[in-house]
Amino acid sequence: MKLPIYLDYSATTPMDPRVAEKMAxxxxxxxxxxxxxxxxxxxxxxxxxxxxLARRQVADLVNCDPREIVWTSGATESDNLAIxxxxxxxxxxxxxxxxxxxxxxxxxxxxxxxxxxxxEVTYLDPLPNGVVTPDSVKEALREDTIxxxxxxxNNEIGVINDIEAIGEITRANKVLFHVDAAQSAGKINIDLxxxxxxxxxxxxxxxxxxxxxxxxxxxxxPRVRLEAQMHGGGHERGMRSGTxxxxxxxxxGEACAIAKAEMHQENRRLMALRQRLWxxxxxxxxxxxxxxxxxxxxxxxNISFNFVEGESLLMALKDLAVSSGSAxxxxxxxxxxxxxxxxxxxxxxxxxxxxxxxRFTTEEEIDFAIxxxxxxxxxxxxxxPLWDMYKDGxxxxxxxxxxx
Amino acid sequence: xAYSEEVLxxxxxxxxxxxxxxxxxxxxxxxxxxxxxxxxxxxxxxxxDDGVIEDAKFxxxxxxxxxxSSSLVTEWVKGMTLDQAAELKNTQISEELxxxxxxIHCSVLAEDAIKAAVADYRTKNS
Numbered sequence: 001m002k003l004p005i006y007l008d009y010s011a012t013t014p015m016d017p018r019v020a021e022k023m024a025x026x027x028x029x030x031x032x033x034x035x036x037x038x039x040x041x042x043x044x045x046x047x048x049x050x051x052x053l054a055r056r057q058v059a060d061l062v063n064c065d066p067r068e069i070v071w072t073s074g075a076t077e078s079d080n081l082a083i084x085x086x087x088x089x090x091x092x093x094x095x096x097x098x099x100x101x102x103x104x105x106x107x108x109x110x111x112x113x114x115x116x117x118x119x120e121v122t123y124l125d126p127l128p129n130g131v132v133t134p135d136s137v138k139e140a141l142r143e144d145t146i147x148x149x150x151x152x153x154n155n156e157i158g159v160i161n162d163i164e165a166i167g168e169i170t171r172a173n174k175v176l177f178h179v180d181a182a183q184s185a186g187k188i189n190i191d192l193x194x195x196x197x198x199x200x201x202x203x204x205x206x207x208x209x210x211x212x213x214x215x216x217x218x219x220x221x222p223r224v225r226l227e228a229q230m231h232g233g234g235h236e237r238g239m240r241s242g243t244x245x246x247x248x249x250x251x252x253g254e255a256c257a258i259a260k261a262e263m264h265q266e267n268r269r270l271m272a273l274r275q276r277l278w279x280x281x282x283x284x285x286x287x288x289x290x291x292x293x294x295x296x297x298x299x300x301x302n303i304s305f306n307f308v309e310g311e312s313l314l315m316a317l318k319d320l321a322v323s324s325g326s327a328x329x330x331x332x333x334x335x336x337x338x339x340x341x342x343x344x345x346x347x348x349x350x351x352x353x354x355x356x357x358x359r360f361t362t363e364e365e366i367d368f369a370i371x372x373x374x375x376x377x378x379x380x381x382x383x384x385p386l387w388d389m390y391k392d393g394x395x396x397x398x399x400x401x402x403x404x
Numbered sequence: 405x406a407y408s409e410e411v412l413x414x415x416x417x418x419x420x421x422x423x424x425x426x427x428x429x430x431x432x433x434x435x436x437x438x439x440x441x442x443x444x445x446x447x448x449x450x451x452x453d454d455g456v457i458e459d460a461k462f463x464x465x466x467x468x469x470x471x472x473s474s475s476l477v478t479e480w481v482k483g484m485t486l487d488q489a490a491e492l493k494n495t496q497i498s499e500e501l502x503x504x505x506x507x508i509h510c511s512v513l514a515e516d517a518i519k520a521a522v523a524d525y526r527t528k529n530s
Contacts, residue, residue, distance in 0.1 A: 309442055311467035315407070315415060335442070347439030383421055383471060385446035385463040386439060401438030402516075 005365045006321045009206075009299055009358030010155055010183060015251070016208040016359065022254045023210060026050065026247035036244045037235060047246045054253025058202065058215055061185065061256040064192040065220060070236045071249055074214035075182035076106040077229075078201030079149075081216055081240060082178045083110045085226030086147050086199065087119055090176070094144030100124040100132045100151070101341040107149050107180055124150075128343050130159035130291035134166045141169070147176045152184035156338040156354055157291030158300025160188065167196030176224060182206055182214075186259030187267070187297045192217060198224045204248070208359060209255030213248035216240075266359060270298035273357055273366050277301060280370030284377055286390070290339060290352055304344075304352045307387040308380045313353060316376035320369050323354050347386075347396075407468055408502035414472035419479050422461035424448045432525025434517040443470045443510065447517035449481060449489070451525055457481050457489055462517075469507040473497050473514035481518060490522045 006014070015023075026032040026047075036051045038044025052066065059066040072078045087097060099111055101123045111121045122140045126132045132150055141148075148170050152163050163179050170177040178199040181190060186207035192200065200217040204210055218224050218239065232241030278301060281287055286306035305313060310324040335349035344352075357366070381387040389396060407415070423446075426433040430450050437443040443466035450459040460478035464471045476497060481489045497503075497511035 307465065309466050309470075311442070312415070312471060315468045345440065346442075350439070350442045383418060383463055384465040385435065385444055386465045388423060388446075388463060396439060401440070401444070402436050402520075 001362075001364055001368060003319045004321045005319060005369060007355045007357055007361070007365075007369060008321045008323055009361075010158070010354065010356035011323060012205045012211065013208045013358055014360060015205075015210060016255060016258055018258060019209055019251045019254045023247045023251040026250050032246060032250075034246070036246055037233065047244075050246055051244055051249050054249045054256075057253035057257040057260075061260045062181075062190040062192050062200070062202075062217065063194075064217055068192075068217050068220055070216045070218055070239050071244055072214045072216055072240055073212055074205070075104075075180060075201045075203035076214075077240075078203075078214050078216040079104070079106040079178075079180055080110050081226060081229050082199040082201060082218075083107065083147065083149055084114065084229055085239070086176050086178065086224070087114050088227040089225045090146045091119075094142075094146045095119045096122070096142050096145040097147045097149065098122045098124065098137060098140045098145060099149045100126060102126050102130065102132070102154055102156075102338045103149065103151055104155055104180055104182070107151070111149070120144075126159075126341055129295070130154060130157045130338075130342055131295065132161050132166075134162055134169055137166050138169050141173055141175065145173070145175050147178060149178040149180070151180040151182075152190075153181075153187065153297050154291070154338060155183050156336060157302045157342075158183070158296040158356070159291040160184070160295050160297065163197060164195055170198075171196040183297065186256065186263060187299065189263075192219075198222075202252075204252035204255055207255050207259050210248050210251040213245060213252045215252065267298040270357055270361075273361055273363065274298060274301050276363065277355060277357070277366050277370060278303075280366070281373050281377075284374065287377075288348075290342065290344070299358050300354065300356045302339075302352060302354045304348050305377050306348060306351055307384045307390055308351050308377055309384075310350050310352055312380055313351070313376055316380060317353075317372055319372055322356075324352065410476075410501045411469055411472040411503070414475040414501070415468040418462075418471060418475040420459075420461050420475065421463060423463060424450060424459075424461050429528055430525075432521040432523075432528065434520025434522075434524060436516045436520055437466070437470075437513055439465065442466060443513055445470065445474045445513055445517040447474055447477065447514075447521050449518075449521045449525065451486065455486050457484050457486070466513075467507070467510065469501065469503055469510040470513060472501050473503075473510045474517060476500060477514045477518050486522050486525065489518055492518055 034043030034047035036047040055066040182203040202215045288304045290302040339349040435446045462474040464474045494511040494515040
């Protein structure tokens with residue numbers, strides 16, 4: 001077993017060796033290095049063929065037409081293109097956008113930018129279990145709403161939203177629906193033929209593909225129009241100019257093909273590992289799972305260890321690569337906005353750790369992690385005055401703290 | 405973030421962890437910070453009849469730097485008079501532990517904690 005153990009698959013995944021091998025074939029003179037846009041020679045044609053095969057592989061994973069897939073540099077760019085592109089194109093129809101408070105920053109900051117440009121944005125509250133309900137979307141709809149953007153799976157708590165039901169509402173009201181699927185593609189079934197989703201963002205590096213490549217699904221029927229954010233050679237039907245990165249695209253395609261073939265088997269394995277981890281730590285007192293326990297992707301569990309501060313816990317867990325639910329390590333010292341949006345108090349948010357497991361996680365690693373977590377939590381609780389007070393029956397909410 | 409060796413040492417082997425009876429008239433207790441801010445320090449001193457700190461204990465909820473700052477202070481104040489302890493400066497703590505700017509508040513909190521403990525003892529015994 002190699003230390004530290006990687007339990008941060010929601011941040012990024014290592015590439016599957018099968019993907020790396022395909023990519024390596026698209027780099028050098030001997031390989032498929034041509035520009036897919038070159039029409040006048042074999043090098044270009046071969047590269048184009050590889051790109052189009054990959055496009056089909058991505059489309060097959062989510063059951064759409066390959067012509068609905070636009071290559072981008074990643075989910076952040078896909079979110080930007082979808083939201084700004086649709087908002088700008090349809091701004092004459094209306095200037096109201098609906099999203100949720102627990103979206104990824106790529107969506108939230110894009111919405112903020114649109115607010116500066118004169119759009120109005122409604123930020124929906126999730127339920128305490130992390131679900132953004134279809135009803136809350138319905139209630140927020142207005143005459144001038146042009147776009148709804150809701151993620152399928154949250155990156156911090158792994159909770160799955162019912163995008164099928166939200167799509168029914170948006171379609172019935174002739175409002176576009178964008179879904180950030182960076183954390184869901186390859187993890188749960190996505191059937192775009194059935195779902196009434198108009199735009200969907202994907203990232204390769206969350207599903208064992210390379211960083212620096214993603215895709216945006218843009219529905220053809222009913223047709224969705226976007227204003228390009230990147231101008232140039234008119235690639236990707238004018239929606240996203242820039243020479244296509246054959247090796248990256250081939251990598252994403254291969255990663256999607258593997259995900260499609262292995263997802264169900266892999267999910268069963270991950271579910272068992274996650275349960276093993278939870279069973280191994282949940283008998284410690286005052287340990288809570290953040291977000292709905294059942295309605296979540298197999299690889300994620302976000303846990304609060306009450307009365308233990310997250311950053312010191314991370315320090316004690318230096319043999320585990322995990323991330324803190326609180327962004328304490330950044331200069332802001334602010335607890336996670338996602339956990340706060342669930343209504344969690346700051347100290348609980350400060351005590352949260354996200355464990356995300358994946359394709360290469362082993363049972364042995366989980367058992368090691370459990371041991372480390374138990375030791376660390378017990379040690380830090382011994383050090384914690386809050387734990388003392390809790391044990392003495394003091395209600396911490398009633399204490400007058402000297403804030404700083 | 406990389407931690408200094410001094411912080412790691414105090415974090416791995418915290419000195420003087422514990423709790424004293426805060427009703428004891430020889431004990432002064434300082435509790436500062438708030439759970440919502442991610443740091444709470446409880447620092448206690450036991451003072452002899454001639455005004456010298458004989459023992460010190462702490463418990464801290466907070467990051468590694470907060471734990472190290474309070475651990476260090478308990479080491480330092482033992483043997484000090486109340487006046488000496490009350491004059492401890494956060495800059496001494498942050499220098500000793502090589503705290504980065506984002507963690508300076510931990511040393512400030514430790515200074516506040518010892519000041520609060522001294523003040524508590526004085527109030528009790530005035």
